[in-house]
Amino acid sequence: MKTVTELALVLACASLGAVATWKVTGPPSRAVICDPATITPDEICLSTVQAEWPAGSFLWIDARPAAEWKLNGIPGSIPLTMTGDTSFDEQVEASLEKLGTAQRALVYCGSSGCGVSKEVAKRLKDLGFIPEVRALHGGWDALKQAGLVKDSSPAN
Amino acid sequence: MKAWWSLRAPLPRSNSPAMKVPLICWLAACLPLAAGTLKFDQTKKEVTVDNEQKTVSVDYEFKNDSDSDTAIEKYDAGCPCATVGVKDSKMNYKPGETGTIRISFDLGMVPGTMDKAVAIYLKGDPANCPSTTLNTHIIVPTLVEVEPKSLMWDLGSKPEPKTVTVTMKHSEPIKIVSMSGADPRFKQELKTIEEGKKYEVVITPTSTEKVGMGVIHLETDCTFERHRSQRIFMVVRQPLAKQQAAAAAQKNP
Numbered sequence: 001m002k003t004v005t006e007l008a009l010v011l012a013c014a015s016l017g018a019v020a021t022w023k024v025t026g027p028p029s030r031a032v033i034c035d036p037a038t039i040t041p042d043e044i045c046l047s048t049v050q051a052e053w054p055a056g057s058f059l060w061i062d063a064r065p066a067a068e069w070k071l072n073g074i075p076g077s078i079p080l081t082m083t084g085d086t087s088f089d090e091q092v093e094a095s096l097e098k099l100g101t102a103q104r105a106l107v108y109c110g111s112s113g114c115g116v117s118k119e120v121a122k123r124l125k126d127l128g129f130i131p132e133v134r135a136l137h138g139g140w141d142a143l144k145q146a147g148l149v150k151d152s153s154p155a156n
Numbered sequence: 157m158k159a160w161w162s163l164r165a166p167l168p169r170s171n172s173p174a175m176k177v178p179l180i181c182w183l184a185a186c187l188p189l190a191a192g193t194l195k196f197d198q199t200k201k202e203v204t205v206d207n208e209q210k211t212v213s214v215d216y217e218f219k220n221d222s223d224s225d226t227a228i229e230k231y232d233a234g235c236p237c238a239t240v241g242v243k244d245s246k247m248n249y250k251p252g253e254t255g256t257i258r259i260s261f262d263l264g265m266v267p268g269t270m271d272k273a274v275a276i277y278l279k280g281d282p283a284n285c286p287s288t289t290l291n292t293h294i295i296v297p298t299l300v301e302v303e304p305k306s307l308m309w310d311l312g313s314k315p316e317p318k319t320v321t322v323t324m325k326h327s328e329p330i331k332i333v334s335m336s337g338a339d340p341r342f343k344q345e346l347k348t349i350e351e352g353k354k355y356e357v358v359i360t361p362t363s364t365e366k367v368g369m370g371v372i373h374l375e376t377d378c379t380f381e382r383h384r385s386q387r388i389f390m391v392v393r394q395p396l397a398k399q400q401a402a403a404a405a406q407k408n409p
Contacts, residue, residue, distance in 0.1 A: 065236055081235075082270065083237040093371050096389060097369060100367075111232060115271055127305055128304070128306050129306060129308070
């Protein structure tokens with residue numbers, strides 16, 4: 001019985017310590033970690049964009065499926081993805097006015113792990129319209145954590 | 157001087173059932189913390205697909221090489237372009253057990269190579285930190301090569317003609333059956349270099365005084381839908397900001 005009491009005491013102490021840590025340091029961070037020194041050259045951190053790319057000076061490109069872009073894409077963004085039945089060229093043609101005049105573009109996709117934004121960025125670079133095209137590290141997760149998106153804010 | 161441990165009271169012996177039971181329970185409760193890992197034969201694969209294929213499946217074999225049980229908790233393809241399945245829907249693996257993860261990719265209508273990553277999360281993996289990422293390099297052969305796909309003229313520059321070369325990379329001849337894009341701002345001329353093999357499209361803007369965009373559609377008789385229709389993009393645009401900045405810097409050093 002004594003052992004059980006001791007075990008309960010240890011558990012209680014550990015729980016108290018955990019609660020105290022939570023209170024002092026806050027909940028565990030689930031933020032998308034982005035270190036400019038470790039990301040690939042075709043990516044960019046949201047913090048870098050916010051610090052160095054003036055609002056309105058670049059074009060947002062939504063690489064998620066078109067339905068998701070319609071639902072809550074960043075206002076002013078254009079849809080350009082690698083999935084679905086519409087070819088990449090057709091999508092480029094549909095947004096040629098914006099793509100042809102942009103000086104910079106930032107591509108985001110659905111999550112931290114998605115690679116579609118990098119693919120779209122690569123194809124845009126190959127087209128050569130836009131001098132600087134980057135994929136947003138962390139994608140939609142990073143935008144959500146920064147409070148830049150809502151659950152439903154139609155892009156168009 | 158006595159060693160420090162000799163000052164302590166002797167530890168109680170743990171032979172009593174009252175002590176063993178809670179200890180065993182404690183150890184059992186801790187087992188999930190020591191989650192096993194899956195060892196994959198390959199985490200990178202390259203696959204070349206046929207032109208008529210709209211999907212492609214790639215298998216990744218693995219084995220639980222650890223001493224403890226492990227479980228696949230979730231997988232994230234990052235886009236709906238891929239569906240992930242585990243053979244027999246088996247998610248829990250004992251030490252030594254093997255399994256297969258099958259990733260089916262929707263190739264859409266995109267020709268050319270693609271890199272697709274799928275994150276595999278095992279039980280106990282932190283959020284955004286999967287145990288394994290499976291990378292697939294998918295090669296879709298290009299049958300109709302358009303080079304370059306886009307032409308640009310700076311605003312106010314000389315409206316010089318520029319040439320796009322269309323090369324057929326298929327074993328069978330592919331002919332251009334029509335060229336459309338009746339944009340009066342651009343004149344276009346199709347030249348046959350070798351019928352079914354090589355063509356040139358010469359494009360000239362009528363003026364570069366205004367910003368403008370145009371698209372030329374090339375229709376071929378390619379039997380594969382993915383390659384049948386091609387586009388050439390033309391843009392008359394403001395000179396690039398970087399060039400402007402460089403020019404300004406030269407003017408005002």
